[in-house]
Amino acid sequence: MTTFLTNGRLPDGTRVDIGVDDSGRIESLGPAQGGTADLDLEGWLVLPALGEPHAHLDKALTADLIPNPRGDLGGAIAAWAEAAATFSEEDIISRASRALDRLLVNGATAVRTHVNCSGEFGARAVTAMIEVRDRYTDLVDLQLVALPSRPLTGEDGRDNRRSLEAAITAGFDVVGGAPHLDPDGEVATRYCLDVAREARLPLDLHTDETLDPEVSLLSYLARLVIDTNFDLDVTASHCVSHGMQPESVQGDVARLAAEAGIAVVTLPQTNLFLQSRTKRVATPRGLPGIQALRDAGVIVAAGADNLQDPFNTVGRGDPLETATLMVMAAHLTPDEALETVSTNVRQALGLARAGTLVGSHADLLVIDSPTIRSAVADGPGSRKVVRGGRMVAETRTHSVIHR
Numbered sequence: 439m440t441t442f443l444t445n446g447r448l449p450d451g452t453r454v455d456i457g458v459d460d461s462g463r464i465e466s467l468g469p470a471q472g473g474t475a476d477l478d479l480e481g482w483l484v485l486p487a488l489g490e491p492h493a494h495l496d497k498a499l500t501a502d503l504i505p506n507p508r509g510d511l512g513g514a515i516a517a518w519a520e521a522a523a524t525f526s527e528e529d530i531i532s533r534a535s536r537a538l539d540r541l542l543v544n545g546a547t548a549v550r551t552h553v554n555c556s557g558e559f560g561a562r563a564v565t566a567m568i569e570v571r572d573r574y575t576d577l578v579d580l581q582l583v584a585l586p587s588r589p590l591t592g593e594d595g596r597d598n599r600r601s602l603e604a605a606i607t608a609g610f611d612v613v614g615g616a617p618h619l620d621p622d623g624e625v626a627t628r629y630c631l632d633v634a635r636e637a638r639l640p641l642d643l644h645t646d647e648t649l650d651p652e653v654s655l656l657s658y659l660a661r662l663v664i665d666t667n668f669d670l671d672v673t674a675s676h677c678v679s680h681g682m683q684p685e686s687v688q689g690d691v692a693r694l695a696a697e698a699g700i701a702v703v704t705l706p707q708t709n710l711f712l713q714s715r716t717k718r719v720a721t722p723r724g725l726p727g728i729q730a731l732r733d734a735g736v737i738v739a740a741g742a743d744n745l746q747d748p749f750n751t752v753g754r755g756d757p758l759e760t761a762t763l764m765v766m767a768a769h770l771t772p773d774e775a776l777e778t779v780s781t782n783v784r785q786a787l788g789l790a791r792a793g794t795l796v797g798s799h800a801d802l803l804v805i806d807s808p809t810i811r812s813a814v815a816d817g818p819g820s821r822k823v824v825r826g827g828r829m830v831a832e833t834r835t836h837s838v839i840h841r
C-alpha cells in the first residue's frame with residue numbers, strides 16, 4: 439500500500455506529491471496533481487528530517503535545580519556530581535521524555551544521547567533511558583551511548599569500567615567515554631576502542647573538550663583506528679582543541695580523521711557556553727576547525743549537547759537553532775548548516791539516508807517557510823514531522839497584532 443503526501447514544496451520551488459511504500463521509503467516523487475491525499479503538506483517546504491547527534495537527555499532541564507556559578511566545564515561537572523544522586527528513575531524518564539518531545543516536534547527523528555552510566559545515578563539512568571528508548575521506538579531512532587565517569591584508567595577506574603560494561607550488557611547502542619578528562623587520555627581512548635571492538639558496537643567519544651592546542655586525542659584516535667583496522671563507526675565529539683591548532687596542523691589532523699573514516703560532531707551551543715570563560719580578548723569559539731575538516735572530506739555533524747542544565751543553561755531543543763550557530767560561529771551557508779543538522783547527522787549515526795529522493799526514508803521536516811535560508815533564520819514554529827511517511831508531530835503557531 440502506498441501512502442500519498444501531496445502538495446509539498448521542494449527548496450527549488452517545485453510542487454510535488456510523494457508516495458511512500460510500506461517500508462517507509464519514498465517510492466515516487468512527481469509534480470503535484472491535487473489527487474487524494476493521506477497527508478496534505480499545504481505547500482510547505484519539505485526538507486530531510488533533522489537530527490540531534492549528541493544530547494544528554496538524562497541531564498536535560500535541570501538548570502533551575504542545579505546552578506553552575508562558574509559557568510565552565512569543571513563547574514558543571516562538580517555541580518552535577520553533587521546533585522545527581524537525588525534523581526529517581528522516574529525523574530530521569532520524565533525529563534528525558536520532555537526533552538525528546540521538544541526535539542521531535544521540532545523535526546528530529548534521529549537522536550543520539552550520551553548517558554552517564556557510573557555510580558548510583560548511572561545505574562538508574564541506564565534503566566530509565568532504555569525505558570525511554572522503548573517508549574519512543576515508533577517516533578525516533580534513539581541511540582544510547584554509555585558514558586562512564588572519570589577516571590577510566592588505573593585502580594581508581596575499576597568501578598567506572600564495570601559501569602561501562604554493565605550498560606553495554608543492558609543493551610546500550612554505542613560505547614562512549616571522555617578520555618580528555620582521564621589522567622591518561624591515550625590509555626582511556628585505547629580502552630574504549632577495545633571495549634567497542636569486543637562488543638561490536640560503534641564508538642563515540644568526548645574528544646579534546648579543551649582549548650589547549652597541545653591536546654590531540656583526535657589524531658591519536660584516528661591513528662589507532664587505522665593501525666588496528668577498527669571496522670565499526672567512530673565519532674569524535676567536541677574536538678575543541680582542533681580549532682586552536684595552527685592551520686597546517688588542523689589540515690594534517692583533518693586528513694588523518696578522514697582517512698580513519700571518523701565523523702566529527704561539533705557542539706557550538708554548549709561549547710560557546712562553557713569554553714573561554716576567562717578569555718576576555720579574542721575569545722575562542724570552542725569549535726573544531728570546521729573548514730579544515732570539511733576540506734578533508736570529514737563528515738561534520740552539529741548538535742546542541744546539553745539542554746538547559748548546568749552545562750548549558752539555555753537551548754530550545756531545536757536543531758535549526760544549532761544550524762543558526764553553524765552559520766554564525768562556523769561561517770557555513772544556511773544550506774550547509776542545514777546539512778550538518780540533518781543529512782550529516784544520519785550519516786554520523788550510521789542511519790540510512792532520509793529526505794526527498796526516491797529510495798530514501800520518508801523522514802521529513804515539512805515547515806512553513808519560503809526557503810532553506812529563512813527556515814534556518816526564522817526557525818518557524820509551524821512544522822509537520824513525518825517519519826516513514828506517517829505524520830508523528832504537528833505544530834502550528836499563530837500570532838495576532840491588536841492595533
Ligand SMILES: [Zn+2]
Pocket residue numbers: 492493494552644743
Ligand atoms: Zn556531551
